[in-house]
Amino acid sequence: MKGKIALEEHFSTEEFLADIKPYFVREGKWEEGKATICDISGKRLEEMDANGIEYNILSLSSPTIQGMCSTPDAIVAARNINDYLAEQIAPLPRRFGGFAALPTQDPEASILELQRCVKDLGFKGALVNGFCNIDDPENAIYLDDPRYHPFWEEVEKLGVPIYLHPRMSVPSVRKKEYAGHDWMVSAAWGFHVETGTHCLRLMASGLFDKFPGLQIVIGHMGELLPFQIWRICNRVDSHKRDCKAEKSFTHYLENNFHITTSGNCSTPALLCTMLETGTDRIMFSTDYPYETMSQAANWFDNLPVSNNDKRKMGRTNAQKLFHLEFLDD
């Protein structure tokens, strides 16, 4: 399928390479990985052309800004990287858009940076790499914390989606939960438990009752949620305990979340997601350069679904959500 739009597509710069070096070193492709993730309009564009991907919304890799313990440093770094991305994509407005990086250590600074990125730089929303650290790598501040209510209020007002992207859990949790199983700590499993938990925190806090217009995008075929949502609802229905949500978790999944196929080319997992959310809320993505565009595109292009559903998931859902109708002109 030509004209696909992809949304979980990462870049980095020299400044942030230390964050992602372990992933590439582990896989024995550090030199190649470094060059690939720092490239924007070279090999990346060739890969997009070769795989029928017309448009990418780019985001800074994980955990980067969220992992910075110094709040003043995070504020400066977010501003600089957003300016850098805007400059890089400016010559190719029909191929690239941007997600803002936000210094979530400071909710007020995040509001100002999001406003600047959307209104002045033309970004399509923001991508946040999970909880943030403040002062200490063991400190995990999640976005359901009441300190973020003014931030979410502004997100709803601006009408832009927030992509909630994985990061690893805090070191003390990793050391216990994944001891002796380092393979499990990130993309194979831990990322998705961490991000699925973050989504449930948002739902259970009553955030979407307070701000029903919020739209959150999550990757990897829904961070385990579509498969598990019935059991979550069933348990909460029978015993609510401290869950503050006014509606069912299925309601939030159907009204406040969008799911991308990034890094998960499983047809059974897609069918499960389609059954839970319908195809209006599923969008194609690749998770490049951690995964290949060719694997994602080959799988997607050959899916046994109707051309109508393929067109929606591959292109038009993203066009509507991110106001990319200009691509049809």
Ligand code: ZN
């Ligand atoms: Zn990713």
